[in-house]
Amino acid sequence: MIDIEELKFDEKGLIPAIVADAVSKKVLTLAYMNRESLAISLEKGLTCFWSRSRQELWLKGETSGNYQHIVSVTADCDRDALLVLVEKDGPACHLGTDSCFSYPLWQSAERSEFSLRGLFDLLEERKATRPEGSYTSYLFDKGLDKILKKVGEECTEVIIAAKAEDRRETVYEIADLCYHVLVLMAQQGITPEEVQAELASRHVIDHKVKQEKMT
Numbered sequence: 001m002i003d004i005e006e007l008k009f010d011e012k013g014l015i016p017a018i019v020a021d022a023v024s025k026k027v028l029t030l031a032y033m034n035r036e037s038l039a040i041s042l043e044k045g046l047t048c049f050w051s052r053s054r055q056e057l058w059l060k061g062e063t064s065g066n067y068q069h070i071v072s073v074t075a076d077c078d079r080d081a082l083l084v085l086v087e088k089d090g091p092a093c094h095l096g097t098d099s100c101f102s103y104p105l106w107q108s109a110e111r112s113e114f115s116l117r118g119l120f121d122l123l124e125e126r127k128a129t130r131p132e133g134s135y136t137s138y139l140f141d142k143g144l145d146k147i148l149k150k151v152g153e154e155c156t157e158v159i160i161a162a163k164a165e166d167r168r169e170t171v172y173e174i175a176d177l178c179y180h181v182l183v184l185m186a187q188q189g190i191t192p193e194e195v196q197a198e199l200a201s202r203h204v205i206d207h208k209v210k211q212e213k214m215t
Contacts (some may be wrong), residue, residue, distance in 0.1 A: 007114040022071040026097040028092035029100040066090030097124040123186045
């Protein structure tokens with residue numbers, strides 16, 4: 001463990017703090033701390049930053065309820081930047097998205113790898129920016145009732161395809177259903193990690209039930 005006195009604050013007394021989700025390791029935001037906000041963060045176990053625009057201390061979640069519970073704080077090799085791993089109570093971005101980093105600028109076609117988390121990030125970006133001509137933007141513009149209707153329709157399509165034992169069509173319809181469920185999650189502010197945690201908790205319960213039946 002290093003001492004806070006070993007950290008190098010800039011000429012304005014600030015040090016950049018990269019905040020990431022402790023479970024997914026996804027970068028949530030980049031903010032700044034001074035000595036006082038860092039001390040408050042360590043004392044409370046909650047992220048507290050220095051707002052450069054308002055020139056005042058800013059306890060994340062104090063007004064929104066989206067607190068960030070600190071798991072660890074690590075300095076870089078030069079001691080002039082911090083990595084803060086947190087467990088968050090809600091969206092990290094003031095726009096309501098899971099992360100402030102939701103606006104792709106460039107991505108390698110050869111090296112990029114598809115993931116549900118990547119798709120969810122894109123959906124959150126569409127929700128925030130609503131680009132014209134986007135089907136996802138259309139769903140968010142229409143609102144919850146339209147999204148729920150599409151989820152219901154896709155559920156029916158999955159059932160029809162599976163009942164017909166058409167494997168290829170069933171895969172296609174399940175993909176459609178997954179997409180619309182992710183749109184619903186973005187609309188409701190539910191992250192993939194929350195669903196993953198719920199599934200993990202059920203796995204533990206099922207394991208216990210099996211053990212009880214065996215004894």
